[in-house]
Amino acid sequence: MATPIGGGESFPGCGLSLPQLLHAAKTKLLDSTCRGRVTTTMIQPEVDALEQDTLTVLGLVRSMKNSFMPVSRIPGVILSLIPKYLEHQTTATNKDLITLTHVCRAWRELFISLPSLWTRLDFKDVEKTRTYLKRSGTLPLELVVHGSHVESYSEDAFFLAVPHRRRFKSLTIGRTSDFVGNLVNHLTFPAPSLKELRISFACDPAPVLDDTLFNGDLSSLRTLGLGGVVTNLPWRNLWNLTTFELRCPTDSRVTIARFLGFLEGAPRLKDITLHHSIPSSSNASSSRVVYLPYLKNLTICSNLAHATLLNHLSIPTEASLTLNFKFRGDRSPLPDYLPKSSKNLRNIFRITTVNLLFEEKQKFMRLVGPSGSLYIYGRWEPEALMIHWLTLDHRILRSLDYFPLHMTHSLTITKYRVPTMIPDFDKPPHQNLFRAMELKTLVLIQCHNLSFILALNPKRNSSKDVLCPNLEELTLYVEVRNEFHILELMEMAKERASRGAKLRSVTVVGLGELVSGKEVFKLREHVTHVEYRFEESAPEWDSIFDDEAN
Numbered sequence: 289m290a291t292p293i294g295g296g297e298s299f300p301g302c303g304l305s306l307p308q309l310l311h312a313a314k315t316k317l318l319d320s321t322c323r324g325r326v327t328t329t330m331i332q333p334e335v336d337a338l339e340q341d342t343l344t345v346l347g348l349v350r351s352m353k354n355s356f357m358p359v360s361r362i363p364g365v366i367l368s369l370i371p372k373y374l375e376h377q378t379t380a381t382n383k384d385l386i387t388l389t390h391v392c393r394a395w396r397e398l399f400i401s402l403p404s405l406w407t408r409l410d411f412k413d414v415e416k417t418r419t420y421l422k423r424s425g426t427l428p429l430e431l432v433v434h435g436s437h438v439e440s441y442s443e444d445a446f447f448l449a450v451p452h453r454r455r456f457k458s459l460t461i462g463r464t465s466d467f468v469g470n471l472v473n474h475l476t477f478p479a480p481s482l483k484e485l486r487i488s489f490a491c492d493p494a495p496v497l498d499d500t501l502f503n504g505d506l507s508s509l510r511t512l513g514l515g516g517v518v519t520n521l522p523w524r525n526l527w528n529l530t531t532f533e534l535r536c537p538t539d540s541r542v543t544i545a546r547f548l549g550f551l552e553g554a555p556r557l558k559d560i561t562l563h564h565s566i567p568s569s570s571n572a573s574s575s576r577v578v579y580l581p582y583l584k585n586l587t588i589c590s591n592l593a594h595a596t597l598l599n600h601l602s603i604p605t606e607a608s609l610t611l612n613f614k615f616r617g618d619r620s621p622l623p624d625y626l627p628k629s630s631k632n633l634r635n636i637f638r639i640t641t642v643n644l645l646f647e648e649k650q651k652f653m654r655l656v657g658p659s660g661s662l663y664i665y666g667r668w669e670p671e672a673l674m675i676h677w678l679t680l681d682h683r684i685l686r687s688l689d690y691f692p693l694h695m696t697h698s699l700t701i702t703k704y705r706v707p708t709m710i711p712d713f714d715k716p717p718h719q720n721l722f723r724a725m726e727l728k729t730l731v732l733i734q735c736h737n738l739s740f741i742l743a744l745n746p747k748r749n750s751s752k753d754v755l756c757p758n759l760e761e762l763t764l765y766v767e768v769r770n771e772f773h774i775l776e777l778m779e780m781a782k783e784r785a786s787r788g789a790k791l792r793s794v795t796v797v798g799l800g801e802l803v804s805g806k807e808v809f810k811l812r813e814h815v816t817h818v819e820y821r822f823e824e825s826a827p828e829w830d831s832i833f834d835d836e837a838n
Contacts, residue, residue: 364398371405386419403427407457410434411445418448428457428481433471446471453477458484472496472517478503488515494537498522515563520546524553530582535563544570548600551578561587568592576600577632583607598627603660607635610663618680620687621651621666630690635660638695642688642725645702645829646681652829653684655691681705686717693724697758700731702829706739718743722755730756733765733826734799738773745780746787754784760792765826767799774807781814793817799826 371385385405389396399405403425409417410432429452433441449456456479461471472487472495479502489495497519506512507525515535521542532554536542542550542565551557557580566588579602580586586603587610588594594611603609615621627633638659645652653664668680681704718740732740742748744755766772781791794815796808808820 367395367398368402368405371399386416408432409445409449411442411449414442414445414448417442417445421448421452426455429455430457431459433459433461443471446474450474450477453479454481456482458482458486460484460486462486462488472501475502476500478505480505480508482506482508484511485509486511486513487517488513488535490516494518494540521550524549526550526554528556529554530556531559532557533561533563534565536565538564541565541567543567544597544600545572547597548572548576548578551580551601555580556582558582558584560585561589562597563589564591566590566592566594566597568596570596570600572600574599577602580604580607586610588612593624595623595625595627598632601627601632603633603635605634605637605659608661608663609633609635610665612665614667614669616669618683620680620684622664622684622687622690625664625666626690630692633662636662636691639691639693640695641698641700642693642696643700643702643829644685644704646684646704651681651684657695682717685721688717688721689724693721694726696725697728698731699725699727699729700733701735701740702733702826704732704735706736719749719751719755723751723753725756727756727759729761729763730759731763731765734767735771737764737766737771738776741773741776741780745776745783746789747779747783748776754787754789757789759784759789761795762791762793763795763797765797765799765823767826772796772807774810778811778814781811785814791815793819795819795821798822799824 370388385399389399400423403423404427406420406423407427408430409420411417429449431449433446459475459479459482482502485506487497495517497514497517499522501523504523505525506523506529507527509526509529511531512526512529513531513533515533516537518537518540519542521534534542544567547566560580560583577600581604583604584606585608586601588597589612591614594613611625613621613625615624630636636655636657636659639655639657639662641654641656643652643654643656649668649670651664651666651668653662653666655662685704722743730740744759746752746754749755764772777794781794784790792815794811794817796819798820805820809818811818
C-alpha cells in the first residue's frame with residue numbers, strides 16, 4: 289500500500305520523512321544564509337547543493353505520484369506489446385518508440401531493458417539510428433529502406449549500421465526512387481548472418497546487382513526477392529535458400545542457362561515466383577533438366593510462353609504449379625505454356641479433380657490430386673478478325689488430352705458453350721474427354737448441357753459405349769430454360785440404368801424460375817436420388833474448387 293506523502297515513514301534513499309526533509313532543507317538554507325553575510329562566494333556552493341537535493345526530492349515525489357496513476361499499473365508483459373502495435377500503424381511516426389520512453393521512469397526502464405524492441409532500423413534519422421543500435425545490444429538487426437522521398441532515407445544513418453554488419457538479419461529495400469539507387473553500390477561488405485534480402489527498385493536506369501553484392505557470399509540467405517534490378521544471377525552458393533522471387537525489367541530478362549545455373553546452386557528451394565522474367569527462347573541445351581526435390585510452389589507470371597523454362601525443369605510430386613499469362617491467337621494456349629512432355633510435371637501424375645471455367649476473355653483451369661496441383665489463369669486478348677471465343681473454348685477442351693486424367697473422378701465445368709455453325713465442331717470433344725476419365729462426379733454450371741448428356745448416353749454417342757461407367761453424381765446449374773433438356777436427360781439415365789451404370793444422384797439447381805420441379809422429378813424412375821432446388825446465383829468458382837479439394 290502506498291505511504292501518504294505527508295506521513296512519518298522514511299523517504300526512500302534518505303531515511304527521512306517528507307516533513308523532516310523540508311525542515312532540514314529550511315534549516316540548512318538559514319544556516320547558509322547566516323554564514324553568507326560575509327561573502328556570496330561562500331554561500332554559492334551551499335545553494336547549489338541545496339538545489340540538487342531539492343531536485344532529488346522532487347524527482348522522488350514525482351515518481352511516487354506517477355506510481356499512483358492508472359498508466360503505471362499496466363503489466364510489463366502488456367506494456368511491451370505497445371511498440372509491436374505501433375509497427376503496424378500507418379500514422380505512427382518514426383520516433384514513437386523513443387517517445388514512449390519519455391512518458392515516465394517506469395516506462396523508460398521497461399522499454400530500454402528490452403533490446404528486442406530496438407532491432408528494426410529504418411535509417412530515416414541519424415540520432416534515432418544511433419539510439420536503436422545502442423539499445424538493441426547484440427541482437428540481430430532488421431533493416432528497412434523505403435526511399436519514396438528524400439526525407440525518408442538518410443545515407444549517413446545507414447553508414448552508422450555498417451560496422452554492425454555481422455548482426456544483419458534482414459534487409460528490405462522497397463518503393464525506392466532514383467536517389468537511393470546507389471545504395472546497392474555500398475552493399476559490398478560480407479554479411480554472414482543475413483537471412484532475408486528483398487530489393488525492389490523503381491528507378492531508371494535500374495541498378496545492377498552482380499557478384500560483388502555482400503562480397504559475393506549469399507550462402508546464409510533463406511529468402512531472396514529481387515525486383516526492378518538488372519542481374520544475371522551470378523550466385524552459386526545458395527545452400528540455405530528456400531524462397532526466391534524475381535521481377536526483371538522488361539528489357540533485362542535472365543537467360544535460361546543462367547537461371548538454371550542459379551537453381552542448381554540453390555538445391556533447397558521450396559517457393560519460386562517469377563514475374564515477367566523469362567525470355568522467349570532458350571540458350572540452354574535441350575537435354576538440360578534441373579530437378580527441384582524440395583519444391584512446393586512455383587508461380588510464373590508472363591506474357592511469353594512458359595514452356596521455355598518448364599522444358600528444363602522437373603517438378604516433383606506434391607508441388608503446386610501456377611501459370612498466369614496473357615495470350616492471343618485462335619488455338620488453345622496449353623501447348624505453348626506447358627512442357628513438351630507431361631513427364632516433366634510429376635505433380636500432375638495423379639489428378640483426381642479437374643475444374644474448368646470459360647469466361648469470354650478469361651480461361652481458368654485447376655487440376656488437383658495426391659501428386660500435386662496445376663493452376664492455369666489465361667487472359668485472352670482477341671485480335672482483329674478473330675474466330676468466336678466459343679470456338680477457342682472448344683479447342684481448349686480438346687487440348688486436355690495432354691494431361692494424364694485416368695484417375696480423375698471429379699469434373700466441374702463452368703460457362704462452357706458449344707460453338708455452332710462450324711462443321712469442324714459437329715463432333716464435340718466430350719466423348720474423348722469422358723473416355724480418359726474415371727468420373728464419379730460431374731458438375732455443369734451455366735453450360736450448354738445437351739452435348740454432355742448425349743456423350744453420356746450409350747445409345748446416342750458415336751461409340752455406343754457406356755462412358756464413365758462409375759459415374760454416380762450429376763449436378764446441373766441451369767440458368768436458361770432451353771439449357772434444360774429433360775427428355776434427353778431421361779433417355780440418358782434410362783439407357784445407363786439398363787446397362788448397369790445407373791446414376792445414384794441427379795441434382796438440378798435452377799438459377800431462375802425456369803425449371804419446374806415436376807419435370808425434374810420425372811427422373812426418379814431411372815435415378816436413385818433426385819433433388820431440385822432454387823438458388824439466386826451460381827456458386828463462385830473458387831468456392832467450388834475449395835469444396836472439392838477438401
